[in-house]
Amino acid sequence: MYIKINTLKELENNLSYLNTDSFSVIEKAYDYAFKKHLNQKRLSGEDYIIHPLNVAFILSTIHADCDTITAALLHDIVEETDTTLDELESEFGPSISKLVDGITKINKLNLSKENDSEISTQRKILVGMTEDVRVIFLKLADRLHNMRTLWALPVENQKANAKETLDILTPIAHRLGIGSIKSELEDLSLRYLKPDVYFQIVEQVNATKKQRDMYVSKMIESVSNILNEHGIKHEIKGRSKSIYSIYKKLDKGKKFNEIYDFLALRVFVSKEEECYQALGYIHSKFKPMPKRFKDYIAMPKTNMYQSLHTTVFGIDERIFEIQIRTYEMDKVAENGIASHWSYKEGKSDMQNSMEQKLQFFRVLMDLNTTTDDNEYMKSVKEDILNDNIYVFTPKGDVIELPIGSTPIDFAYRVHSKVGDTMVSAIVNDNIVPLDYELKDNDIIKINTNKNQSPSYEWINMCKTTGAKNKIKSYLSKNEKSINVLKGEEILKSELKRRKIPINSFYKEENLSKILHDIKCTDISEVYILLATNKINIESIFEEVKNETKEDLILKKTNNKVVTSPMVKGDIIVDGTSNIKVNLASCCKPVYEDRIVGYITKGNGITVHRISCPNISEVDSRIIDVAWLNVSKKYPTTLLIRADGSKNMLVNIIAKTSNTNIVVESIKTLQVDELYEITVLTSSVTELNKYIFDLEMLSSIISVERKFL
Numbered sequence: 155m156y157i158k159i160n161t162l163k164e165l166e167n168n169l170s171y172l173n174t175d176s177f178s179v180i181e182k183a184y185d186y187a188f189k190k191h192l193n194q195k196r197l198s199g200e201d202y203i204i205h206p207l208n209v210a211f212i213l214s215t216i217h218a219d220c221d222t223i224t225a226a227l228l229h230d231i232v233e234e235t236d237t238t239l240d241e242l243e244s245e246f247g248p249s250i251s252k253l254v255d256g257i258t259k260i261n262k263l264n265l266s267k268e269n270d271s272e273i274s275t276q277r278k279i280l281v282g283m284t285e286d287v288r289v290i291f292l293k294l295a296d297r298l299h300n301m302r303t304l305w306a307l308p309v310e311n312q313k314a315n316a317k318e319t320l321d322i323l324t325p326i327a328h329r330l331g332i333g334s335i336k337s338e339l340e341d342l343s344l345r346y347l348k349p350d351v352y353f354q355i356v357e358q359v360n361a362t363k364k365q366r367d368m369y370v371s372k373m374i375e376s377v378s379n380i381l382n383e384h385g386i387k388h389e390i391k392g393r394s395k396s397i398y399s400i401y402k403k404l405d406k407g408k409k410f411n412e413i414y415d416f417l418a419l420r421v422f423v424s425k426e427e428e429c430y431q432a433l434g435y436i437h438s439k440f441k442p443m444p445k446r447f448k449d450y451i452a453m454p455k456t457n458m459y460q461s462l463h464t465t466v467f468g469i470d471e472r473i474f475e476i477q478i479r480t481y482e483m484d485k486v487a488e489n490g491i492a493s494h495w496s497y498k499e500g501k502s503d504m505q506n507s508m509e510q511k512l513q514f515f516r517v518l519m520d521l522n523t524t525t526d527d528n529e530y531m532k533s534v535k536e537d538i539l540n541d542n543i544y545v546f547t548p549k550g551d552v553i554e555l556p557i558g559s560t561p562i563d564f565a566y567r568v569h570s571k572v573g574d575t576m577v578s579a580i581v582n583d584n585i586v587p588l589d590y591e592l593k594d595n596d597i598i599k600i601n602t603n604k605n606q607s608p609s610y611e612w613i614n615m616c617k618t619t620g621a622k623n624k625i626k627s628y629l630s631k632n633e634k635s636i637n638v639l640k641g642e643e644i645l646k647s648e649l650k651r652r653k654i655p656i657n658s659f660y661k662e663e664n665l666s667k668i669l670h671d672i673k674c675t676d677i678s679e680v681y682i683l684l685a686t687n688k689i690n691i692e693s694i695f696e697e698v699k700n701e702t703k704e705d706l707i708l709k710k711t712n713n714k715v716v717t718s719p720m721v722k723g724d725i726i727v728d729g730t731s732n733i734k735v736n737l738a739s740c741c742k743p744v745y746e747d748r749i750v751g752y753i754t755k756g757n758g759i760t761v762h763r764i765s766c767p768n769i770s771e772v773d774s775r776i777i778d779v780a781w782l783n784v785s786k787k788y789p790t791t792l793l794i795r796a797d798g799s800k801n802m803l804v805n806i807i808a809k810t811s812n813t814n815i816v817v818e819s820i821k822t823l824q825v826d827e828l829y830e831i832t833v834l835t836s837s838v839t840e841l842n843k844y845i846f847d848l849e850m851l852s853s854i855i856s857v858e859r860k861f862l
């Protein structure tokens with residue numbers, strides 16, 4: 155049974171691990187929250203303040219820092235009362251208001267009933283955690299107290315909450331090593347998701363409790379005597395298995411009376427070596443069961459858990475599971491990453507230590523590159539949160555991977571460099587194929603060679619999205635550099651053919667003119683365009699000869715008399731005065747586009763892109779025009795072809811972030827295959843950069859500017 159508190163005093167009694175000067179801010183937060191929630195009740199009928207108070211209390215049991223306890227007391231104020239974040243910040247400072255903001259954002263998402271909200275909530279939770287893990291501690295404690303009072307909610311809310319808890323929050327609690335919260339959340343979730351199963355297990359456990367307690371206390375006495383004989387100071391506690399863990403075993407097809415570790419003890423000693431000594435003495439008296447011994451001290455779990463586990467034939471021929479650990483290890487087992495908090499330093503210190511200590515974190519951050527929530531959550535669930543296997547490096551470090559992983563996944567999880575240069579894998583002393591499916595406890599050695607590189611086939615030979623992404627990114631980077639070389643070769647052989655000296659071509663002034671004329675930012679971009687046939691080599695030399703299309707058209711127009719240019723809006727019209735200028739709506743020219751004017755009948759001049767099929771080069775109505783540099787945005791429409799991948803819209807829009815491009819409208823012309831997007835852009839340079847970025851997406855086939 156859990157402890158419920160009703161007063162600030164009770165909370166403070168549990169905060170002895172904090173400096174006493176923390177108490178004034180905690181008391182201030184309590185008073186503030188008390189007043190704000192004054193006439194509010196929870197659905198359970200209790201005064202609202204009981205909720206934040208108990209959330210803070212739960213956090214105090216895992217020794218959360220002062221900021222987190224303070225934020226816990228204030229965590230529902232922005233959502234449930236008229237208090238603003240600004241008020242909170244001026245009262246309690248930015249670090250508290252940031253924490254409250256974080257938890258408010260996560261909680262708010264739960265309320266929306268839209269389709270994808272579940273997925274985006276889950277992502278917010280995970281991303282929030284990589285920014286400041288204390289937000290997740292708040293979320294876990296908030297959820298735990300809500301689960302304890304879940305009976306007050308309608309049944310469908312009970313089930314939805316329980317399901318979300320099991321899907322996302324308990325796996326996170328487990329990965330963060332917070333055993334105490336994880337286990338209670340699991341039991342409560344089962345209680346509401348499958349009440350009949352839950353209560354059946356509770357009944358069976360209770361029916362056998364008396365007998366079990368008797369065996370356990372006899373065994374404790376016996377083990378205690380052995381340890382005393384050898385002068386090892388210790389404490390022993392009986393340990394009851396959680397309802398959820400029994401459920402998991404029954405669910406795997408075990409019968410109730412086949413579950414071994416019903417009778418379980420935990421032995422606490424002061425020093426690491428005493429763990430091994432105690433184990434030896436216990437084994438010398440009680441025969442261990444084969445293959446049930448685990449040394450998590452020498453090889454800690456990936457969530458930092460340490461302990462010795464053994465199963466022995468104990469008194470009265472009963473089988474006992476025994477865990478042996480130091481008090482320090484126990485603190486880590488119960489409080490996880492929170493046991494590494496240093497209470498003097500701020501967030502960054504803890505965040506750093508977490509990123510170093512938890513593999514889970516690095517993987518999480520690696521995966522946070524996609525803009526698609528569904529894809530992100532799918533890969534996080536598959537790569538981290540689902541059932542995993544544990545394998546070892548030759549040095550004995552544990553690596554956690556999803557079931558079905560291969561040596562390729564392992565190599566990339568160790569380091570991208572190891573993956574990129576891997577040539578072969580040795581598992582338990584045997585050379586295996588690269589698509590070999592790894593098993594629990596495999597020891598894997600990866601052979602590398604710096605001249606080796608990943609191949610396309612590898613993508614289908616690995617399981618994790620993390621590895622697939624890294625292979626793809628290597629290949630696309632590589633493809634880019636191959637295209638640069640290829641394009642350079644094309645250009646140089648053309649120079650040779652035209653007998654243009656290389657040096658003179660690459661002269662600063664010539665080069666910058668060419669780059670400007672074909673709207674590229676550097677020469678390697680030109681190489682890529684050449685290699686991928688996006689521009690014709692002729693167009694480069696047209697520029698060199700200075701004989702542009704405009705020149706040709708100008709020669710063909712009747713306007714031979716060139717007067718000083720006249721400014722009309724953003725376009726300079728050559729040789730004409732006082733005339734109306736419009737931008738053509740068929741080809742939608744933007745600043746820096748190569749343009750020509752077309753003299754309409756009675757409606758001034760319409761400006762077209764030179765490549766617009768609606769105008770003919772030889773038309774006598776064509777007139778030379780040029781851009782005047784004014785800061786203004788022009789609309790233009792792009793047709794985007796994709797390969798049928800889902801959710802491309804998000805990616806298409808995402809590529810405009812960090813640019814000045816504004817999306818005016820976007821239409822799906824053919825689901826997952828053809829899109830039309832109208833954007834506002836200030837220049838062709840900017841537009842081409844966006845098109846280039848889109849084309850670099852593997853699922854996009856082509857992007858073209860539209861003509862009507």
Ligand code: MN
Binds near residue numbers: 205229230296
């Ligand atoms: Mn709450």
